[in-house]
Amino acid sequence: MTIPMKQIKLRRLKMSLTNPFTTSFGTLQEKEFFITEVFDDEGRRGFGESVAFTSPWYSEETVETNHHVMKDFLIGLLRENNINHPNDVLEVFKPIKRNHMAKAALEGAVWDLYAKQKRIPLAEALGGSRQEIDVGISIGIQPTVDDLLQTIDQHVREGYKRIKIKIKPGWDYDVLKEVRKHFPDTPIMADANSAYTLQDTEHLKKLDELGLMMIEQPLAHDDIADHAQLQAALATPVCLDESIHSLNDTRKAIELGSCKIINIKIGRVGGLSEAKRIHDYCREHSIDVWCGGMLEAGVGRAQNIALTTLPQFVLPGDTAGSALYWKKDIIKPEVTAANGIIAVPDKPGIGYEIDDEALESFTVSEETFPL
Ligand SMILES: O=C(O)CCC(=O)C1=CC=C[C@@H](O)[C@@H]1C(=O)O
Ligand SMILES: [Mg+2]
Structure with missing residues (x-):
């Protein structure tokens, strides 16, 4: 009908x-x-x-x-x-x-x-079954290392399940080493937003000693092949973000060995249906996925939560509570994360x-x- x-x-x-x-x-x-x-x-x-x-x-x-x-x-x-x-x-x-x-x-x-x-809730319509999801936080570039350490400390205390730090040439190994020294057990990952090339391979290999969960999108936004070479050289799992626009990109990346993890962003892949197809393919191929954020307001945030109820979302995503982004959100109630956990709403549709x-x-x- x-x-x-x-x-x-x-x-x-x-x-x-x-x-x-x-x-x-x-x-x-x-x-x-x-x-x-x-x-x-x-x-x-x-x-x-x-x-x-x-x-x-x-x-x-x-x-x-x-x-x-x-x-x-x-x-x-x-x-x-x-x-x-x-x-x-x-x-x-x-x-x-x-x-x-x-x-x-x-x-x-x-x-x-x-x-x-x-x-029915959107989560159920998508085939998801989790009633709560683990979430992390993505921290923008801070003016100084001290500012970064303080910001991390605050979010670790709030209970967020992983900390994502932006890196770029000149703001990478030394900074992450300092972070690791202060937070030896915190799950930490680095997002490079395409700031490196294969020529940086030796430099990026130094990150292996820091025990990062992953390095996100180290190479060009439109690359899949070079990432395969980099992943072969690194112990740290590579996660693709910008490079993945579709199920087809996902298949190629997995076949080539370009990454071990995929960040699924609903907007980047053209919607929830494609996001679900990518999820299903990753599940079949034992590739871990997590849900990336785009600084969404309440509606986008609610969709991210619904998508994350699917089983292969085994790593905490970017979807933090509304208050971290907005003085006032456009949904009632606002999204809240308690100890890094968001309760999935059970109301129909997006649930808010x-x-x-x-x-x-x-x-x-x-x-x-x-x-
Ligand atoms: O939604 C969030 O919490 C922020 C997510 C985030 O880190 C990003 C959003 C948009 C662009 C990038 O800078 C970055 C990313 O690449 O994942
Ligand atoms: Mg990213």
């Missing part, structure tokens, strides 16, 4: 981060993104969230390209095609190349509406209420389209 969908609203939001997030590309203080809202005839609303940033430093997509692609291409495809199950959205969007974050923003809303129509007042207060503009 077709999923009844009447209209869709694209809401552009602007929210200020409580803690500015610094990467090798600059500091993010304000986040702009879209909340998508699909309505059915009975007043139910399914919500999605776009995760691209305003500039294309993480991937080629931006808030503006998300808007263009949703408005001028994807919404038309949703209107012209019958969607019987949220998995169909992936197929319906196939004529449009890439633009995965735009696709995921709409597909997520269809998944939420579908689960609400079925009166939308705080309409908050949503309204962060809205910069909105447009509605018939479906």
Whole structure:
């Protein structure tokens, strides 16, 4: 049976981060993104969230390209095609190349509406069964090593299950060595956001002595082959983030031995259906996965939680509590992590209420389209 969908609203939001997030590309203080809202005839609303940033430093997509692609291409495809199950959205969007974050923003809303129509939690609709998930934290680049140590200390005390630290040439081995000295037993990983090349192999091999959980995306954002050479030289597991856009990329990376771990980000792979396919493939091939964050507001955060209930999400993800990012989130209740554990909501759909007042207060503009 077709999923009844009447209209869709694209809401552009602007929210200020409580803690500015610094990467090798600059500091993010304000986040702009879209909340998508699909309505059915009975007043139910399914919500999605776009995760691209305003500039294309993480991937080629931006808030503006998300808007263009949703408005001028994807919404038309949703209107012209019958969607019987949220998995169909992936197929319906196939004529449009890439633009995965735009696709995921709409597909997520269809998944939420579908689960609400079925009166089941999104986690259950996806096939997940965990009632709680372990989460870690991702710390942006800090001004000094002392600042970093203090920040880590705070989050270790809060009970987060692993600490992710950003590295780049000149801010890597020495810093991590210092961190390891102060936190000998804490699960620690490093995210390089593509800052190295194969020429750095000897230098990166020094990290092996630090017992890191993994090094995330050391080489180019569009590489899979060089990572295989690097993984062969390192004892530290390589985790791919930016390089993995699809199940096909996943298959190639596993076949080549490019990584031992995959970070699944719903937006980067084009939605929940593809994320689940990647998860299933990794499960069959005994590759550990975890759910990466994109500094999401409540809707995206709720989707990450639902996805993480699938069994192969055996490593803690980036999905920390709302308060670490926002003074006020757009969902009720906000996401909270107690001792590094988030309880998975058991209400239908994403499982959190939308705080309409908050949503309204962060809205910069909105447009509605018939479906
Ligand atoms: O959502 C979070 O907690 C932050 C996750 C995070 O580390 C990242 C988000 C977006 C871009 C990157 O800087 C980084 C990553 O590459 O994983
Ligand atoms: Mg990353």
